[in-house]
Amino acid sequence: MRMPDLTALLTATAVFTSALAFAAKADDVHVLNWKGYGTDEPWAVAAFEKATGNKVINDFFNSEQEMLTKIRTNPGLYDVVMINAAFNDQAMDGKLIQPIDTSKLPNYADISKDKAGSPMLVHDGKVYGVPWVWGLTALAINDKSFDKPPTSIAEMWDAAHKGRVVIRDDAVEAIQFGAIATGQNINDIKDMDAVKAKLTSLMPQIKTFWSSENDWNQMVASNQIDIGTYWSGSADRAKTHFKLPVSLVVPQEGAVAWLDAFSIPVGAKNVAGAEAFINYMIDPKFYVEWVTKVGAPVSANTKAVEALPEDAFNRKVMGDPEVAKRIQFQAPITDAQREAYLALWQQLKVDVK
Template identity: 75%
Template sequence: MTGISKLALLAAAVMIAQQAVAAEVHVLNWKGYGADEPWAVAAFEKATGNKVVNDFFNSEQEMLTKLRTNPGLYDVVMINAAFNDQATTEGLIQPIDVSGIANYKDLGPEKAQSPLLNHDGKIYGVPWVWGLTSIAVNDKAFDKTPTSIQVMWDEAHKGRVVLRDDALEAIQFGAIATGQDINDIKDMEVVKAKLASLMPQIRTFWGAENDWNQMVAANQIDVGTYWSGSAGRAKKNFKLPVTFVVPEEGAVGWLDAFSIPAGSKNVDGALAFIDYMIDPAFYVEWDNKVGAPVSANVKAVAELPADAFNRAVMGDPEVASRIRFQAPVSDADRERYLQIWQELKVNVQ
C-alpha cells in the first residue's frame, strides 16, 4: 500500500469519525422531563439518524455552570425563560435560525415573541412548555380540596407540609401568600415573617420530583409546593392521590424553552431535536403516557381531550388571570433571597 493510499484511508477514517460525532445530539435537561423519555428518544433517533446523549442538572444554577465549564459539549439546553437573558449576556447560547424548525409557526405568539427569549431582534430560545409552581395536596388528607394558599399554615397539617429547597421559589411563594407581586416585592420583611411562621409546619424540604411522590405514596405529607406537570405525572403515571391547586391568591408561572449553546457541534441535529420536542405528535403522546406541562404549541394543546387538565384548567381565562410569570432576577436579589432562605431553614429541625 502506498503512502498516499494510507493517508487517504486515514483521512477517510477521520472524516467518518467526525461524522459519527456530528450525528450525536448532546442534550442538557432536567432528568425525567420529557426529553429523555426512552420511547421519545428512540422515535427521534429513528426519524433523524441522530443519537441523543443526555446530561442532566438539578437547578438552573447548575445548568449555567455546566454550560460555562463545558463549552462546545452541548447542542441543546433546556432553560427556564427567566434565565435566558443571563445565558445570552454571558455568551453561553447562540441565536437560533427558526426557519429550520417546521413546528415553530404553531407556537403561541405571546410565548414565541416573549422578550425573555428574544434579544436585539434575535431568537435565543424556542418555547417548549409552560406550567405553574403552586400547591398540590394529598387527597387522603382533605374531605374538600382547599382553594387558598393559606392551607399551608393550617395547624391541622403541622409536620405534614413540604417546600422545595429553592430560595427563589420560596421567596416568590411567600410573596403570593402576602398579596405581593413576585417580580416586584415591596415589603421583604413581611414575606420573611410569613415564611418564618410556616417553618413550624414543615416536615422537610424536597429537591426532586421523586422525593415528593414517595412522601405522598407513604402518606407522610398533606400539602406542599409542587409543579403542575409533576402533579399531573404523579396522578396519571403513578396513580397517586394528588390534586394540583391553583389557589385564589395566585401561582408562579414559568416558561421552559430550548436553546442552542454556543459552540454546538451539531446545530442541524439540535434544530431537528427542538422541532421534534414541540411537535404535537410527541406532546400528545407524552401527556397521555406520562403527564406533561402545557405545550407552547397551540395545535398540540388543541389535540388534547376537551376535559384534559392542560386544556380545560390551564386554558381557563379565569385561572390565567391569577398567574404571574417569572421575570429575570438580578444576582444581587438572588443572593439576598438565598441569605434569607438559609436563615429560615435553620429553624426547621
C-alpha cells in the first residue's frame, strides 16, 4: 500500500487504529457467539470491517455445550469464540482453544486485574481467554405486573404468578438458581435434596422454559409472563433497545454471576484478524456505543465502565458494593456434576404438572 493511501485510511478510521495495526492480512474472521450479543451488531461489524479490511462472518449457538460441539466438530472454521469463563477449562482440556498473545491487544491493559488474572482463563502463565463482559442471571419482571419491584426470589413461588413464571432451560443455571433459593453456595452445593425440592415446588408456576432472548422478549411483549430468570444485559437490551416493560431485580438472596471471554480456537486460520477483532470488542469506544444503542452487560475493561454516565445502570447498580456482596460467580464444574445436574433437570421437566 502506498504511504498516501495508508495515511488517508488512518485518518478516516482514527478510532480504530489499534485494530488496524493487527490486520496483517485482510481476510474473513469467523466468530461464534450467542445471537444478538454484540459481535453481530451491524454498525459494529461495518466499523470493524472498514477499519481492518477483514470481513466478519458470525455463527451462533444456544448453549455452552452446543458451542463446544461446534468447535470440536468444525476444526479450523472459527477464529474467535465467546466462552463463559466457567467453561474455559473444558475447552482448554479438550485442546479446542490456544494461548493468546495479549501483547497484541493494547486494550487488554485496561482489563480489571481480577478479571484478567482469573484462574479460569489463565493457565501456567498463558492466557486462554480475554475477559469481555460480565453480568448476572437474576430476575426480570414485567413492569405491568407489579406496583413495585419485588425484593425476594420467593416472588417466583407466589401463587399470584402461577403459569406466568419462566426459567431458562439450562441444567447448570437452574440448579445454581435452586441453590441460591435454598441459601447455598452455587459452587459448593451441600444439600441437593433441598435444591430438588425447591425446584420441584416451582414447576407448577412455570409457563415455559426459555432458551433465547427472543423467547423471553416475545413473551413479555405479549404480556404472557410476570417474572423469570434473565440475564442482566438482556434485561437492559429489552428496556433500552426494544422499549419493553422490563426491569432487572437482584433479589436479596443473591444472583448467579458469570464472566464471558473471547478465545481463539486451535487451528484458527486468521489469528491476526482474531486479535484485531477481540481488541475492538474490548475497546471502550465500542462498549459505550453498544450500551447506548443496544444495552449490554458490564465491560471487563475498567476504562469502558468509567466512560459511562455515573448514573448508568452498569455503574450505579452493577457497581454497587451491596450488590457485589450478594452475587456468586460461576466456577467450573466437573463432568460428573454436569451429568448429575442434567439428569435432575430433565427429571424435573418431565414431572412438571
